[in-house]
Amino acid sequence: MATTPSTRLQPEASAHLLGSKSFRSSAQVTLSTALIWIGAAIVLVPFAWMLSTSVKPNAEVFIIPVQWIPRQIRLSTYAEATQTIPFWQYAINSAYITIMVVIGSVLSSSLVAYAFARLRARARDVLFIILLSTLMLPGEVTLVSTYLIFKWLGWLDTYNPLIVPAYFGNAFYIFLLRQFYLTLPLELDDAAKIDGCSYFGIFTRIILPLSKPALATVAIFSFFNSWNAFQTPLIYLNTMEKYTIPIGLNFFLSQYGSTPWNQMMAASTLAMIPCLIVFFFAQRTFIQGAVLTGLKG
Amino acid sequence: MATRANLRTVPFRGSLARREELAFYLFASPWLVGFVIWTVGPMIASFGLSFAHYDVITPPIFVGLQNYVQMLTGDDLVWRSLQVTLYYAVGAVPTGLIAALILALLMNQKVHGIAVFRTIYYMPAVIAGVPVALLWMWIFNPDFGVLNNFLAMIGIQGPKWLFSETWVIPSFILMSLWTIGAPMIIYLAGLQGIPQHLYEAAEIDGAGPWAKFTHVTIPMISPIIFFNAVMGVIGSFQIFTPAYVMTNGGPDNASLFIGLYLYNNAFKYFQMGYASALAWLVFLIILALSLVVIRSSPLWVYYEGGMGSGKL
Numbered sequence: 001m002a003t004t005p006s007t008r009l010q011p012e013a014s015a016h017l018l019g020s021k022s023f024r025s026s027a028q029v030t031l032s033t034a035l036i037w038i039g040a041a042i043v044l045v046p047f048a049w050m051l052s053t054s055v056k057p058n059a060e061v062f063i064i065p066v067q068w069i070p071r072q073i074r075l076s077t078y079a080e081a082t083q084t085i086p087f088w089q090y091a092i093n094s095a096y097i098t099i100m101v102v103i104g105s106v107l108s109s110s111l112v113a114y115a116f117a118r119l120r121a122r123a124r125d126v127l128f129i130i131l132l133s134t135l136m137l138p139g140e141v142t143l144v145s146t147y148l149i150f151k152w153l154g155w156l157d158t159y160n161p162l163i164v165p166a167y168f169g170n171a172f173y174i175f176l177l178r179q180f181y182l183t184l185p186l187e188l189d190d191a192a193k194i195d196g197c198s199y200f201g202i203f204t205r206i207i208l209p210l211s212k213p214a215l216a217t218v219a220i221f222s223f224f225n226s227w228n229a230f231q232t233p234l235i236y237l238n239t240m241e242k243y244t245i246p247i248g249l250n251f252f253l254s255q256y257g258s259t260p261w262n263q264m265m266a267a268s269t270l271a272m273i274p275c276l277i278v279f280f281f282a283q284r285t286f287i288q289g290a291v292l293t294g295l296k297g
Numbered sequence: 298m299a300t301r302a303n304l305r306t307v308p309f310r311g312s313l314a315r316r317e318e319l320a321f322y323l324f325a326s327p328w329l330v331g332f333v334i335w336t337v338g339p340m341i342a343s344f345g346l347s348f349a350h351y352d353v354i355t356p357p358i359f360v361g362l363q364n365y366v367q368m369l370t371g372d373d374l375v376w377r378s379l380q381v382t383l384y385y386a387v388g389a390v391p392t393g394l395i396a397a398l399i400l401a402l403l404m405n406q407k408v409h410g411i412a413v414f415r416t417i418y419y420m421p422a423v424i425a426g427v428p429v430a431l432l433w434m435w436i437f438n439p440d441f442g443v444l445n446n447f448l449a450m451i452g453i454q455g456p457k458w459l460f461s462e463t464w465v466i467p468s469f470i471l472m473s474l475w476t477i478g479a480p481m482i483i484y485l486a487g488l489q490g491i492p493q494h495l496y497e498a499a500e501i502d503g504a505g506p507w508a509k510f511t512h513v514t515i516p517m518i519s520p521i522i523f524f525n526a527v528m529g530v531i532g533s534f535q536i537f538t539p540a541y542v543m544t545n546g547g548p549d550n551a552s553l554f555i556g557l558y559l560y561n562n563a564f565k566y567f568q569m570g571y572a573s574a575l576a577w578l579v580f581l582i583i584l585a586l587s588l589v590v591i592r593s594s595p596l597w598v599y600y601e602g603g604m605g606s607g608k609l
Contacts, residue, residue, distance in 0.1 A: 032404075036400075036408055036414055039403075039418070040414055043418055043478070046421075046433070046475065049432075050432050050435075062440075062441050064441065065449075066443055066446045108328070111324050111327060112328040115320075116325065119317055119321035120318065121317070121321035121322065122318070136531060136583070138579055140535065140556060140559050140579050140580075141579070142340060142343060143560075144572050145342035146335065149342075165331065168335060228424070228425045229426070230537070230541075230542075231560070245427075249427045249431060250541075261435055265435065271427070275423045276423065279416075283416055287415065
């Protein structure tokens with residue numbers, strides 16, 4: 001009987017004491033592990049297929065059954081792919097737009113989130129509900145008239161329609177940052193206020209330094225969104241030299257049909273690399289951020 | 298809730314209060330201005346435009362309800378695209394929710410190397426867009442794609458996938474399952490947040506694994522299921538990139554998602570007025586669907602400490 005309280009506290013220890021239960025739970029873990037392995041393999045197959053195709057000569061692409069490991073690894077496909085479309089030019093364009101969007105999103109959303117998390121105003125809660133409801137607003141409703149606004153401003157075929165809106169805050173990022181700010185103790189603000197710190201001082205000296213993980217999450221989210229964006233650049237960019245990578249890839253497809261699959265997979269691989277690199281280096285921060293927004297939604 | 302404590306809600310008065318209120322509006326000004334320029338303004342404009350013919354070149358002509366009449370009675374493609382979109386939503390949203398939940402339950406079994414698996418499963422979610430669309434076109438290729446090659450190996454003659462009216466939407470649903478890593482991570486965090494004592498209490502009451510799952514796990518994560526369901530439905534109405542890149546709505550409009558049809562009207566046929574009317578139809582449908590889900594949620598969503606306390 002003396003063991004009962006301790007087994008309560010340590011479920012793993014209790015599993016050891018009760019033989020049949022331990023067997024069942026270890027069998028369960030083994031089965032789960034096997035299924036997770038199978039699932040992971042299924043998730044990875046498309047990536048493997050893409051890489052395998054990208055290093056084959058085009059003739060070998062159309063061999064049945066599929067040759068997973070090509071007879072010879074041919075990296076020159078990558079060089080060809082980047083010449084069939086001016087890939088590096090598009091990469092520079094995409095990088096420029098993405099950097100500007102990331103800066104704008106982080107700056108504006110962190111300011112607005114501070115207002116909603118820390119400052120009292122009579123209309124604050126109403127405004128916050130409006131902010132949340134814009135998350136549900138389908139983009140299609142404003143698509144046409146936003147286009148007309150940019151046309152009226154003379155901004156068609158420039159990067160402004162892709163960059164400027166980021167500087168006005170994004171409801172999703174504001175929500176994410178506000179949730180994070182709320183976890184910071186109010187006593188910090190009060191102490192700074194007593195020391196004569198302004199609201200802006202509190203924001204830059206206390207809130208921002210403590211919010212680095214959340215700010216990083218917003219930076220990463222906006223990086224992915226901007227880098228992968230397709231519909232907006234498709235609508236706003238006409239000159240080929242100004243294309244972004246996704247528009248360039250789509251142009252590749254429409255121009256050359258779907259025949260040079262090895263080149264298309266090479267170009268797709270290159271297009272995915274920046275996002276994958278960012279993800280691998282920042283995944284802990286990023287996944288925590290993704291969880292935060294999903295859970296508190 | 299812990300977060301509640303850090304949100305000041307007490308009423309306050311005086312000149313300090315006015316200063317704080319002013320500061321609120323200054324800090325919130327980027328979004329407030331943006332909300333007027335990029336949301337309120339365009340919504341009013343698109344409402345106005347929905348009663349007009351406008352081809353961008355000649356000035357708009359007021360036509361009353363003509364766009365709406367045309368949309369509801371004279372345009373089969375509207376119904377086609379709504380059918381396509383709903384078919385996709387009904388197929389993809391529940392499948393994705395269930396698959397992601399099962400995966401999260403498996404991952405919650407104290408499996409070794411969970412960080413590695415989390416990374417692998419999440420990877421497809423960070424590379425959305427055109428490269429993914431191209432990759433799946435190649436996977437779905439009926440003659441040389443990996444999917445039909447695999448099916449041939451186990452003796453099944455694979456369908457034409459994207460080239461088949463019957464199979465094109467199932468293809469898109471299959472492709473969407475590749476990205477369940479994102480909701481899976483959220484479920485996993487939710488599962489890990491369920492207090493152990495609830496399971497122990499259930500065990501004492503004689504609950505088996507299934508009873509624990511249906512009476513503890515599901516109620517505790519139902520707000521997350523609810524959130525993912527609503528966002529999934531809204532997302533279906535905004536699908537554009539895969540449809541545009543992979544099939545351009547074909548074959549024979551079998552994958553003409555409403556998002557693509559709207560784009561075509563606006564930027565291919567330059568019928569800005571008609572496209573605006575369509576946008577309002579989409580808006581009303583999403584609003585109605587969201588309201589149904591939200592209204593029905595008290596029946597099946599369990600919020601700890603009463604309805605809505607964890608919401609804001």
